[in-house]
Amino acid sequence: MIHTAEIAPEIYRISIFVPEINLEFSHFLVRDEEPLLFHAGLRGMFPMLRQEISRMIDPSKLRHIGFSHFESDECGGLNEWLQIAPAAEPVCGLVGAMVSVNDFAIRPARALTRDDVLSTGRYRFRFIPTPHVPHGWDAGVLFEESDKTLFCSDLFHQWGQHDPITSSSIIERCKDALVQAEAGPFANYVPYTHHTGIVLHDLADLAPKTLAAMHGSSYSGDGGQALRDLAVVMGDVLGPKAEQGTTELGTAGGA
């Protein structure tokens, strides 16, 4: 049920599969001088995650707890980590810190703008704000500049249980996941706005070598091309509906 794999040097994907919803939740531990965890995880998963992380580092030595946006699978367990790691800080964007995290968390966040660099030792991180991509005003992604790993949260969402990392294209699985989500109670999981494509192309220009996805396999390869492909898929699956103004409540303009 819990599985750990190294997806890049000293970057570990700790994944928990929940069969009831056919979904993996992946958390990424960066084992560096100042250990960083990306995705605090659901509060209910904390005991299992803590035990697993204890096999790799002393969890009380964690220094940075990062996540994309304020949602339980991203940061539900944040305070549990802050309690056991006295030197740890939440790491998020400025909007996330000011709107939610500084109220919710037992210690204030280290709020990063695009110009800030967070060094953990050998690794250098930037938080790139990506409002409403995948969702949430506060959303962003974390990019590690030395090895070019992009921690991309819900982007590249895939249902099911998969290899920890693959060099085969994941884009068809991502397309299927979006189509499937739109057909059920998770419709509108990802909004499609006038700047969705711009955000994805901006991330593609970072030329990531590894895409660390929260749900599904991580990807090793031409991450820039994968992001450009995702922009096409999201436009195809989500865009036309938005352009026609169709919502689950009906069609704008009364057509």
Ligand SMILES: [Fe+2]
């Ligand atoms: Fe999310």
Ligand SMILES: [Fe+2]
């Ligand atoms: Fe998620």
